[in-house]
Amino acid sequence: MRLWRVAQEKEYWADVWGEGMRKFDVPEVYARIAEHVPMGSSVADLGCGTGLLLQRLTMERDCHAVGYDFSDQALSFARKLFLPVIELDLRNLTPDDIAGADVVTLAFTLEWIPDPVRHRILEACKDKLCVVAMTPRWTISTHLHG
Numbered sequence: 237m238r239l240w241r242v243a244q245e246k247e248y249w250a251d252v253w254g255e256g257m258r259k260f261d262v263p264e265v266y267a268r269i270a271e272h273v274p275m276g277s278s279v280a281d282l283g284c285g286t287g288l289l290l291q292r293l294t295m296e297r298d299c300h301a302v303g304y305d306f307s308d309q310a311l312s313f314a315r316k317l318f319l320p321v322i323e324l325d326l327r328n329l330t331p332d333d334i335a336g337a338d339v340v341t342l343a344f345t346l347e348w349i350p351d352p353v354r355h356r357i358l359e360a361c362k363d364k365l366c367v368v369a370m371t372p373r374w375t376i377s378t379h380l381h382g
């Protein structure tokens with residue numbers, strides 16, 4: 237419970253992405269997500285981290301995929317890969333921010349965001365195809381610290 241509260245703040249993710257989490261990669265999950273994204277879509281990847289899913293969607297699905305995250309560390313890594321990313325706190329997400337997207341992907345992000353914000357995010361995405369991967373928090377905790 238404590239980790240979950242701390243993880244809602246940007247400072248937590250600065251530490252995470254600064255300390256080796258760049259190796260975080262779950263290719264089998266990204267492949268499953270990609271299967272559900274129509275070829276050539278415009279995608280908003282919310283909580284994009286270092287951009288591994290963005291990269292896959294761009295290269296394998298010919299998507300125009302833009303990532304959104306509030307972690308400077310993660311975004312600077314994605315930018316080094318020339319991936320289009322935007323700094324945004326998802327707690328402030330509005331439908332206008334993702335107006336150009338027809339698909340939204342959320343990979344291991346939604347579980348870190350409390351209600352009612354989580355519902356607001358989903359409301360902002362309601363006219364889009366949403367592909368979501370979530371993990372129970374105890375498993376995420378293992379990823380981070382195991």
Ligand SMILES: C[S@@+](CC[C@H](N)C(=O)[O-])C[C@H]1O[C@@H](n2cnc3c(N)ncnc32)[C@H](O)[C@@H]1O
Nearest residue numbers: 249283284285305306307325326327343344345
């Ligand atoms: C477990 S990581 C997953 C990253 C990426 N989707 C992946 O699969 O590698 C969760 C991401 O959500 C981002 N995040 C968490 N809360 C956020 C918020 N309120 N606004 C923007 N990004 C947030 C974190 O910075 C982190 O990059």
